[in-house]
Amino acid sequence: MVTGSNAPDVATLMRIYRRMSSIKQNDERMRATIRAGKLAIIYYSPRGQEVIPSAIAEHLNDDDYLVTIYRGIHDQIAKGVPLKSLWAEYAGKVTGTCKGKGGPMHITHPETGVMVTTGVVGSGMPIATGLALASQMSGDGRVTITNFGDGASNIGAFHESLNLASIWKLPVVFVCQNNGYAEHTHYSEGTAVENIADRAASYNMPGVTVDGNDPVAMWKAAQEAVARARAGEGPTLLECKTFRFMGHLLGDDSHYIPKEEMAAALEKDPVPLFRQKLIDDWQVPAADLDKLDADIATEIDEAVQFALDSAYPDLVENKRDILAEEMA
Amino acid sequence: MAVEILLPKLGFSMEEGVLSEWLVADGASVTEGQPLYTLESDKSAQEVEAPATGTLHIIIDSTGETYPVGTILGEIR
Helix, strand or coil, rough: CCCCCCCHHHHHHHHHHHHHHHHHHHHHHHCCCCCCCCCCCCCCCCEEEHHHHHHHHHHCCCCCCCEEEEHHHHHHHHHHHCHHHHHHHHHCCCCCCCCCCHHHHHHCHHHHHHEECCCCCCCCCHHHHHHHHHHHCCCCCCCCCEEEHHHHHHHHHHHHHHHHHHHCCCEEEEEEEECCCECCEHHHCCCCCHHHHHHHHHHHHCCEEEEECCHHHHHHHHHHHHHHHHHHCEEEEEEECCCCCCCCCCCCCCCCCEEEEEHHHHCCCCCHHHHHHHHHHCCHHHHHHHHHHHHHHHHHHHHHHHHHHHCCHHHHEEEEEECCCCCC | CEEEEEEECCCCCCCHHHHHHHECCCCCCCCCCEEEEEEECCCCEEEEEEECCCCEEECCCCCCEEEECCCEEEEEC
């Protein structure tokens, strides 16, 4: 247990756990719903990566910006996108965050700061850098978080974004969720450096490697990076080491991951581990956690039903949001 | 209430799949999450779980045939 003035209190840890439990349960429901044939979509499970956005969210305001990627439903939930709108968009329904016209790859919900979700590896970082530039120019005080995977740090846009953000001291945090595999390729076969955070040296910004499955370590690392951005001191490259349990996308059997590596990772599943820690180290009654988990399950039930019951956008709706003026 | 067993999309470009084998007999009891049938798509073969608990009513029993995503394979009542 971490103590001292710069340590999260039990209320903070409970909020982090709540987000983690929401993400885990939501993911389980999403996979079951797709496997039952009720949703025919492509799905990138965030299972195993719950801690990262759940801890970062503690340091963000509702209007801080987030740019994330196709494996991003954990980031979207942690940022506060309502589950009903989220499920409806995943299902392509008119009640979704983008009126059913964005789909799972492009969740956008400015009301909670989720400015865009991108489907092309590495393409979110230049957008996030632009949002941060806008915040700097307008002085709105917002911080931008941009998430990406380990493979994306080999894309040119990563290097261009870090360079510009550093030169202009932009209020952005580059969050690399390093889950060890770029699609089906092991980290060591595609990336030359031992830690992606080492690459920050080239762009004269702090590069921090943190255990992305440790809620307290993650909370502290995010606190420093967000504070630095908010104070106008510039960007940070925050590399969060994690693992994904469910392959690259639903239907991928993870055959390219050694069985021992997968078993060791599952043994350290961060969600049940943290739950037990709250009971053992923080004296949180198990009944409180049971209730919290059950309330989340009910909320997810309602979101799924809402999405399945909603209508698809009609032809008139399909012509909206394309041009500045309404199309005839 | 009957729950339909629909052929799921389990891959990036999967539009159809081969119903290889029912793992549970028609009319038998099934529990949600229990392996129900084997599905082959272009890249893999995998077992798909029962979407609900109840009695299995098989609608399509011609295993080895290809069907589009969304096909009603059976029901659980």
